[in-house]
Amino acid sequence: MKKIFALIAAFVPAIALASGSSVHLDHHRTDLHDTASLQRGAKVFANYCMGCHSLEHARFNRVARDLDIPEKLMMDNLVFAGDKKFGDLMTIGMSKADSKKWFGATPPDLTLVARVRRPDWVYTYLRSFYEDPSRPWGVNNVVFKDVGMPNVLGHLQGVQKLGTAQVKVGYDTLTGQEITEEHEHVLYLDQAGELTPEQFDKVVYDLVNFLVYVAEPIALERQTIGWWVLLFLVIFFVPVYFLNKEYWKDFK
Structure with missing residues (x-):
């Protein structure tokens, strides 16, 4: 019984983190076969995330x-610490004591964030910062209320606000024009950033795609092995079936 309770206790934090808030999460169509996307995601992570977040595994x-x-x-463009070698773990130079003093809490390692939180959560979270002067970094997040980190991608996205705005709900089939309705408590872009909304979504997509890969680098290999295992079982079933039939024929 103690082992059962220990197992439940081990899974509860992961379930709580994965569930997050009740906010609608946008779907992230993960594609680990898209090497170009993973490369771009690695570049974004190295340039915008790795100053505070490590990939310790x-x-x-x-x-x-x-x-x-x-x-x-890799070493010239994605590794910025001069003391790092090609075979080193992807850790950062900032100490946990300093980061806790500066941010109020130590920024978490992100190796497994896509597995714990799930890709849809991370994808929505990174696109859901909005202006909030009451917060230490001037921003908040609809997915993670009272978030303690700055919006490092804010200059790319622009300034989002949370309030009343016109939301597209469909199209008029006769005129071809959009049909909008006024909704409260919605995110809207108040000031444009360096990228268009479509371009920014693509940057975040690539970043999350990379984080999904990092969380399980062996995922594609595991899937390939799985197909070979299924093929083996199908082939193995034939001799086992006839062997079983031969063995039991004298007992009928």
Whole structure:
């Protein structure tokens, strides 16, 4: 009985993190076969996330190998700490004590964030920051209320606000014009950023795609092995069936 309770206790935090809030989550169509997307996602992570967040369970050389990134290109453009080697873990130089003092809490390692939170949650979260002067960093998030991190992608996205705005609900089939309704408590873009909304969504998509890969680098290999196992079982079933039939024929 103690083992059962221990098992339940181990899974409860993960379930709570995965469920998150009751906010609608946008779907992230993960594609681990899209190497170009994974490469772009690695670039975004290195430039915008890795100043505070590490990938303690991933190595530079493994990521470079899996994503077809040459060693020199990886070290020159995606590794900014001068003391890091190609085979090192993807840790950061900022100490936990300093980060806790600056941010109020130590920024979490993101190696498994896509598995714990799920891709849809991460994808929606990164696109749901809005202006909130009452918060220390001037922003809040509809998915993670009172978030303690700045919107590092804010200059790309622009300034979002939470309030009343016109929301597209469909099209008029006769005129071809959009049909909008005024909704309360919705996110809307108040000031444009360096990217269009479509371009920004693509950047976030690539970043989340990369985080999904990092959370389980062996995912594609596991899927391939799974098909071979199923094929083996189908083939193995034939001799087992006839052997079973031969064995039991004398007992009928």
